[in-house]
Amino acid sequence: MTQPLLKVDRISKRFGGNQAVKETSFHVNKGEILGLIGPNGAGKTTAFNMIAGYLESDTGDVVFEGVSIKGRKPWDICKAGIGRTFQLSKPFGDLSVRENIMVGGFARSADRKRIASRADEVVDFLDMKDVAEMDALDLTAFDRRKLELGRALATEPKLLLMDEVVAGATPSEATEMVELVKKIRDTGVSILIVEHVMHVIMNLSDRVIVLDFGNLIADGNPHEVVNDPDVMKAYFGEKYVQQSA
Ligand SMILES: Nc1ncnc2c1ncn2[C@@H]1O[C@H](COP(=O)(O)OP(=O)(O)O)[C@@H](O)[C@H]1O
Numbered sequence: 001m002t003q004p005l006l007k008v009d010r011i012s013k014r015f016g017g018n019q020a021v022k023e024t025s026f027h028v029n030k031g032e033i034l035g036l037i038g039p040n041g042a043g044k045t046t047a048f049n050m051i052a053g054y055l056e057s058d059t060g061d062v063v064f065e066g067v068s069i070k071g072r073k074p075w076d077i078c079k080a081g082i083g084r085t086f087q088l089s090k091p092f093g094d095l096s097v098r099e100n101i102m103v104g105g106f107a108r109s110a111d112r113k114r115i116a117s118r119a120d121e122v123v124d125f126l127d128m129k130d131v132a133e134m135d136a137l138d139l140t141a142f143d144r145r146k147l148e149l150g151r152a153l154a155t156e157p158k159l160l161l162m163d164e165v166v167a168g169a170t171p172s173e174a175t176e177m178v179e180l181v182k183k184i185r186d187t188g189v190s191i192l193i194v195e196h197v198m199h200v201i202m203n204l205s206d207r208v209i210v211l212d213f214g215n216l217i218a219d220g221n222p223h224e225v226v227n228d229p230d231v232m233k234a235y236f237g238e239k240y241v242q243q244s245a
């Protein structure tokens with residue numbers, strides 16, 4: 001078997017008395033879109049933060065392309081090829097959309113010309129030409145999400161971590177995002193995506209994993225996972241599962 005692109009091996013995070021993630025293991029294969037779901041507070045963002053180096057796991061290891069990246073800083077991990085979007089997007093307000101995207105490019109190069117041309121490619125790819133010169137703070141909420149994605153793409157990731165990029169989107173915006181994510185995967189980028197909107201997860205994911213109170217409770221194809229009684233229990237409670245059984 002070929003080695004996975006990312007291997008998360010028994011990672012944990014405790015905040016005071018709150019064990020947010022408990023010895024959780026999973027992997028992302030090359031070329032795969034892996035969906036990560038789970039109720040609010042399940043530890044999804046915390047897991048992302050441990051992969052991207054914003055938090056260090058209390059236990060275990062995080063291995064990317066066969067090399068441990070645990071304990072490395074976010075900037076270093078980004079340079080290794082892991083890009084991410086944030087659940088709350090915070091663009092640099094005094095920069096234009098194009099300039100915000102260029103900021104991501106400095107992870108790959110110090111050559112301004114190369115960075116500018118990569119930013120233009122990303123602007124095109126995201127279909128953001130019309131807003132490229134606008135101040136990032138004047139964007140609609142959805143365009144801010146796309147900008148967030150653009151900054152990550154400018155770092156030329158091999159693995160992209162996306163945290164709730166469809167939150168608050170209209171149905172047509174959600175469809176646009178689904179198409180964008182597929183287009184990104186088609187360029188050879190592997191994707192780990194956290195999303196609450198179920199049809200987005202079902203439509204995009206090759207495989208889905210489920211976190212509940214920091215534990216991994218399911219791992220399988222999207223249809224198997226959403227019909228798993230443990231997963232329904234985590235989302236809807238014991239009573240719902242009994243009634244619908
Ligand atoms: N920086 C932090 N300090 C203290 N507690 C935190 C911190 N970040 C997350 N938590 C707690 O950890 C748990 C998991 O949170 P999070 O990873 O954000 O969940 P999710 O993204 O699945 O909604 C929650 O109980 C949350 O309150």
Ligand SMILES: [Mg+2]
Binds near residue numbers: 044087
């Ligand atoms: Mg979260």
